[in-house]
Amino acid sequence: MTATPPGPVTEAFEAQRDRLRTVAYRILGSHADAEDVVQEAWMRLARQDRATIDNLAGWLTTVVGRISFDLLRSRTARPEAAYGQQRADLVETPTDDPAPDEQAVLADSVGLALLVVLDSLTPSERLAFVLHDMFAVPFGDIGQVLGKSADAAKMIASRARRKVRTADRSEGLGRDHRQVVEAFRAAALGGDFDALLRVLDPNVKLTVDTPAGVVVTLGATKVAARARMFSGEAAHHRPVLINGVPGRMAWRPDGTPLAAIAFTVARGRITDIHIVIDPAKLVSLQRRDPA
Known part of the structure; x- marks a missing residue:
C-alpha cells in the first residue's frame, strides 16, 4: 500500500x-x-x-x-470478475458453543x-x-x-x-441450514445422485479455488456429478462455520488446512458451494481442534 x-x-x-x-x-x-x-x-x-x-x-x-x-x-x-473474489477472506469458527x-x-x-x-x-x-x-x-x-x-x-x-x-x-443460518448441508454430505458419501439433486437448487453454482485458478460449475446435474467425485474426501471433513455460513473443514496431520467448503442455503436447497483448496487462500485458517 x-x-x-x-x-x-x-x-x-x-x-x-x-x-x-x-x-x-x-x-x-x-x-x-x-x-x-x-x-x-x-x-x-x-x-x-x-x-x-x-x-x-x-x-x-x-x-x-x-x-x-x-x-x-x-x-x-x-459477474465473472467476482468469481475469484467471493469469500476470499476466510474465517473459520467451530460449530460448538464458543468458549468466552x-x-x-x-x-x-x-x-x-x-x-x-x-x-x-x-x-x-x-x-x-x-x-x-x-x-x-x-x-x-x-x-x-x-x-x-x-x-x-x-x-x-x-x-x-x-x-x-x-x-x-x-433463510437464517441455523439448524435448518446445517440439516441441508448434512443431507448433501450423506448423499455425496452414499453416491446417491437423486438425493443430491433433491438438495441442490437447479441453478446451484460450485466454485473451486485451486492453485491453478478458479473453476466454476453451474447447474444441479453437473454439480451433483462433481459432488460424487469428492465423496471420499467428504468423510474426513468436520462441520464448522466458514465466514458465518455452514461448511466443513479438513486439515493435514500437521494441523495445516487442507480444504474449506462453504455452503449457501436458500429455501431449503443449496444455492452455492465454495470449495477452497488453494494453500494461499487457506493460510489464514488454523486448526482449533486437533481431534
Whole structure:
C-alpha cells in the first residue's frame, strides 16, 4: 500500500482510516477491495482543497461510499470478475458453543454471515442499507452517492431492510441450514445422485479455488456429478462455520488446512458451494481442534 505522507491532513485522515475501511468492507465484502477503496479516498482527499470540506468524516464517508458503489456496479456488469473474489477472506469458527475467549471471533463471523444476505441486494440497496443502518449516514448524503433524492434513498434503504429481515427469518443460518448441508454430505458419501439433486437448487453454482485458478460449475446435474467425485474426501471433513455460513473443514496431520467448503442455503436447497483448496487462500485458517 502506498505510504501516506506526513502532515495535518494525514493525521486527520489516519484518524478516520479504520472506520472507512470498515465501511468499505461492509459494502464490498472484501478486505483487499476495502483497502484499495480507502487508499483511493486518500488520494482524492490529497487533491481536494480542505477549505471546501466542512465535515471531513462525512466527506470521506461519502467518497468511500461512491467509490464502493462504482465497484459494486462494475461487479454486477461483469459477474465473472467476482468469481475469484467471493469469500476470499476466510474465517473459520467451530460449530460448538464458543468458549468466552472465542466470543469475539464468533461475533465477527456473524457479521460476515450478513454479507451473504447482502449479496442478494442490488448495489443501490446494499449501499443504502450499509451506510444508513450500520453507519447512520444521513439519507441526503446517501442520495448524493446514488444520484437520487433523500426520499428516494430512504425508500431504497427501506426496501433493502425488508429483504434483509425476510432473509433473516426464512433463510437464517441455523439448524435448518446445517440439516441441508448434512443431507448433501450423506448423499455425496452414499453416491446417491437423486438425493443430491433433491438438495441442490437447479441453478446451484460450485466454485473451486485451486492453485491453478478458479473453476466454476453451474447447474444441479453437473454439480451433483462433481459432488460424487469428492465423496471420499467428504468423510474426513468436520462441520464448522466458514465466514458465518455452514461448511466443513479438513486439515493435514500437521494441523495445516487442507480444504474449506462453504455452503449457501436458500429455501431449503443449496444455492452455492465454495470449495477452497488453494494453500494461499487457506493460510489464514488454523486448526482449533486437533481431534
